[in-house]
Amino acid sequence: MTRPILEARGLVKRYGRVTALNHCDFDLMPGEILAVIGDNGAGKSTLIKALSGAIRPDGGEILLDGEPIAFETPNDARRAGIETVYQTLAMSPALSIADNMFMGRELKMPGILGSVFGKLDRRRMEDFAREKLAELGLMTIQNINQAVETLSGGQRQGVAVARAAAFGSKVVILDEPTAALGVKESRRVLELIQEVRSRGIPIILISHNMPHVFEVADRIHVHRLGRRLCVIDPRDCTMSDAVAYMTGAREPEPLAA
Amino acid sequence: MTRPILEARGLVKRYGRVTALNHCDFDLMPGEILAVIGDNGAGKSTLIKALSGAIRPDGGEILLDGEPIAFETPNDARRAGIETVYQTLAMSPALSIADNMFMGRELKMPGILGSVFGKLDRRRMEDFAREKLAELGLMTIQNINQAVETLSGGQRQGVAVARAAAFGSKVVILDEPTAALGVKESRRVLELIQEVRSRGIPIILISHNMPHVFEVADRIHVHRLGRRLCVIDPRDCTMSDAVAYMTGAREPEPLAA
């Protein structure tokens, strides 16, 4: 059996009187697309925030390649190659699309201008951003220097997804990446996910869209009441089964999948 | 032929160099569920913001019951019975769920406490909020006095939808109400929409979820590049047709539906 590339054991996270993670386990295998599904408020976002260093769990441990790790900041996780699209998107509203895509990894001008004066290579960043957005079919963006706050909900999400897909090297985490996207744009994101996987990079996909989940996922982690209820194989189960588990209409057999 | 209850002619809205509405027409018939579909950034949210007084269009006119109107603020629209769930949800993050649901229409205590001292009837507002959330199946909310900013993305959306459905009297406008919702919660919203319609109140529903649109809509307004491309009848068209129109893969016949 192969080792999980990213795993978590017994994660606990409480917010005051609210328990968001209740001794939650998690495993991501190399090269797979793992979907995470669950009711609203089940704790999915909290789980991936713990995995990507955005919050520190109150208990439990996380292992990357079998080694226990403790990310202090999302930057640590990013440096370890884990790229995340948060549900809140994590963008600076007043900055432009290109600025946001390259935040923290800006491109400098070649030569002395870049090395000594630290001058940014606007042109190259803008071209890259435009190209990535075109790949996602986001053709309604009229001005690549538009501030992100002036984008429509879906356009904004597209920018965040393009950023993660372009830069992820070890694990890509997507928290409801298509929630606000149109039919065409969602389709492009699914294609993108598969393309990233074909580069050998495993993906965690949180989504409420069952047809999409069943279309692309290799395994499905069902989250309920702050913990992993079971893991199912989309080839063995129907969407109805999955929905029945996650809503509590049916109990999984012990040790499912 | 019956008169539209809400209509718009030639609406224009520009943001600097970006054209969001480009001479857009719109009609909502009494008692119907009208879906609005379109690519990301097509201008759907801008359209409903213009209809609900949240922005003032640069050109064109809006008629309610055949009378030209010019809402100065969302409050004016609300007073006219138009209740809207905005894509950005319009909630005060630091305030509680109940506070947000009753914002601007708080319940006062009976008797002198309420009339003279203006004391709020917390109890009644909380019970009402809890009941509305339960109707939507949002059972993961552990504490009705939780600040809205601590809710999960879907929970937050649920609160906004519950608010609009509970208070709308003439028109209810929903901008992607199920984008962040889980399978069960989305289902409940669809039921709620139908229930509101059965009260005789027409609904405008913006959604990227084609199966849902085709399930509940009476007519479908297809929006493209800032204007109404065509209106289609879900009984005559397939989802593929709709998607083909909105993405520009196919041109509608002149005067469709």
Added chain:
Amino acid sequence: ADISACLITKTDTNPFFVKMREGAEAKAKELGIALNSYAGKVDGDNEAQVSAVETCIANGAKGILITASSTSAIVPSLEQARAAGILVIALDTPLDPIEAADMTFATDNFRAGELIGRWAAAKLGADAADAKIAMLDLDVSQPTVGVLRDQGFLTGFGIDVKDPGRWGDEDDPRVVGHDVTQGNEEGGRKAMENLLAQDPFINVVYTINEPAAAGAYEALRSIGRENDVLVVSVDGGCPGVQNVADGVIGATSQQYPLLMASKGIEAVKAWAEDGVKPQATEGKDFFDTGVTLITDEPVDGVDSITSQEGLALCWG
């Protein structure tokens, strides 16, 4: 009028300077001189005074009358002005060095303090040996007027002041403490309360000026000690002299800002028309506009006038 002059005061929120300006304006009108007035924002505002001097140069003024906020820091700007042929007169506060001005019309602030110090000591007589003194000063930045009056008072009272350039470094146990008042009623009351909380048996209160004294009096009154504490002050403004008459203040040193101002304006006119500069008082390096002790309980060895006489001379 083709002669123009500038009056630059420390602030214009202090009645002292308001009156000084009124005096200057009246005199300027009488002599047909155009007068522009400037003031700092807060006490000690050198920057605003520098800007004001520069403006006067740009405007082609013939003379500058200034009560300097920072007696030495203003000097380079005034040198520029003098180089441009402008007569510079220091009012109220001598410059450092005093020759940086063409002439100084001022009160001797150290002497003003000394007078009330001597009066208080004489009034207490033998009890002066174990007096408990509260010092209500101007500001933590220790502006020169405040230091001079404070140190003058202590010297007059017979206390060793150590470094006369700053207050607070003496070690005489009779001094209960210093606090700052900003020179107004509000600060006076709070400072008095603070020092009373430290030692409720204070029986002598020095105050930087009369508004601070009035505030201190309110604090004393609120604990019923207004009749057994000596309050002394400096200024001689009409409300202050009235307070001497009413027994709020035991004694105050009166100074004469209107005189300073009118003398200054006359000097500018003389300079502009005849090119002559004013002369200093015999035996001093400045023109002393005088200081007089006002009290209704005169003591031996210190000359004073009554509040009734003081009211005839008071300003504001």
Added chain:
Amino acid sequence: MTDADRFEDVVKTRREESFAEFDDQHRGLFGRFHHALHATPSLVPLIVLVSALAVFGIVLGEKFFSPFAMTLILQQVQIVGVLAAAQSLIILTAGIDLSVGATAVLCSVVMGQFTFRYGLPPVAAVACGMAVGTLIGAANGWLVSRMKLPPFIVTLGMWQIVLAANYLYSSNETIRAQEIETEAPFLQFLGLKLQVGGATLTLGVVLMLVLVLVLAYALRSTAWGRHVYAVGDDPEAAKLAGVNVHRTLMSVYMLVGFICALAGWVMIGRFGSVSPSATTGVIGNIQSITAVVIGGISLFGGRGSILGAFFGALIVGVFELGLRMSGADPQWTYLLIGVLIIAAVTVDQWIRKVTA
């Protein structure tokens, strides 16, 4: 209905559901404390306040813990306390008011001059003072709400305007306490004393306490209060949610102007005299903002409680008196208060963190 839709059938039948519940892990004393902190944010400055009292009490002994010293603190903070209540309201709307102190001083001057210069009955003069304060507030509110100018700039400008108007109008003349006492004692009404043992309370102190309690009630338990929070939290969202943002802002700024006028009246009570050069005009704004921020109200609006601001004012008052009583000289007191401001907020943050 197509095949793929059918997975939704599972959720079409409704089942009995109850709200999710987890074991409450925070039982016992700490758990309760913890919960109390969350429910009542003003508890944190209260703890800081009590600790400060305790420390000075231990160091200074009964000299400090006397009814005299304790009530002296209340008297010394009464003006800042009233201004801090006003400032809290503005800051809750994500604004800031630099003109509060100047407005208070101008209003006290109006009360005095209207009585002595124009011979109005003192009651009428006080009413005029209140009207002037409310008008200044209305001007601020209108510029902020209608003209959409940043509150910082509006009130910065207003501060200078009001302060200058105050000096110009009064020609900087003080009205003496003795005159007021004999001719218009009503102006000093809020200076009346209630003596109980060594403790001295003035009506001004009582007014401050009542004001804070009334405002706390209004903010917590009335629709208006909720709107104030909503506007401060996210004005755009509040507008979309149906709050009349303009009316809310106007009501807040006008009320604040009125409260500043009250502070002006309190000043006459405390100082006996009417003095246009009172320091409150210059530093009242910074003092009140300090109290508010030490009290845990966010400068970004929408978060915090007015009780906190009141405790914030008391914390500064305790530090000042405590340090002066321990004989620290004024410059060192000044320095230490700087340190203690930072320390108070550090402790506040620390308590919030360990109990998060």
Added chain:
Amino acid sequence: MTDADRFEDVVKTRREESFAEFDDQHRGLFGRFHHALHATPSLVPLIVLVSALAVFGIVLGEKFFSPFAMTLILQQVQIVGVLAAAQSLIILTAGIDLSVGATAVLCSVVMGQFTFRYGLPPVAAVACGMAVGTLIGAANGWLVSRMKLPPFIVTLGMWQIVLAANYLYSSNETIRAQEIETEAPFLQFLGLKLQVGGATLTLGVVLMLVLVLVLAYALRSTAWGRHVYAVGDDPEAAKLAGVNVHRTLMSVYMLVGFICALAGWVMIGRFGSVSPSATTGVIGNIQSITAVVIGGISLFGGRGSILGAFFGALIVGVFELGLRMSGADPQWTYLLIGVLIIAAVTVDQWIRKVTA
């Protein structure tokens, strides 16, 4: 694959697509102007500045429009200008720095006292001053970034600490210009004058101009600058997006401390002497914040340009000199400046609105 999915097939085949385009409706001069305003927010304060110059020029004639008066404005704003550059950086991170003025004064005192009290060579003393400034900045930054304290409170405390330390350390003694000139002229280096016709530029003015330009470049065109904006815009988002928020904040606060020390050096150049009671220590913060806000930088962070702040400082400078030269009485000057602060921002808002 099920039936209902098939509607997605339509979008599976990719077609040639181009980015959407609409007729540009805003052609012509107005359209260009319009676009320029959007692209360059600092244009608005520039317009206000030019208008103010024009008005005073018309009223006062060539007395005002002389090279002497024009360069005098630059000299009079040099200290506030440098402080405003520093303040802009902090405000862009959604902070505020009340300690800038006090830090500048303390640093100038350190430069002076280290030379005269300890006999250090002036160059070394100036370096020590810079170090002290940077350290104070670092302390502020650490408290804000690591301890998560509100910048307002941190720098309020620091202001008092630095100011009191300044008085205590210097025993409030001024070092006279004559002494510095003869014994350590290097301290006055930034006071050196470049005379061209009636125009007088000092090195301090040149330093201010260079500083503003360099910072404008760094904010616009380097990664660090983008991070500063991102942190001010939404620190949580910036952190999640991979910005090292702590490092960014520390760099900003330390740089600001350093710039304040530069301002201290500029002060020695301008006044010749070293004076611990310079008013900049007390009102430098409000002056610099005023300039920044008039210049259109949002107090909520992340929006605005440093050039705007520079124009803001000039606007105030022009008003002050213009009013003084017209002989307005000082209190009337303050009052008018209050009015003009509000008016300047109203015009700014109005221009933004009609061209939105």
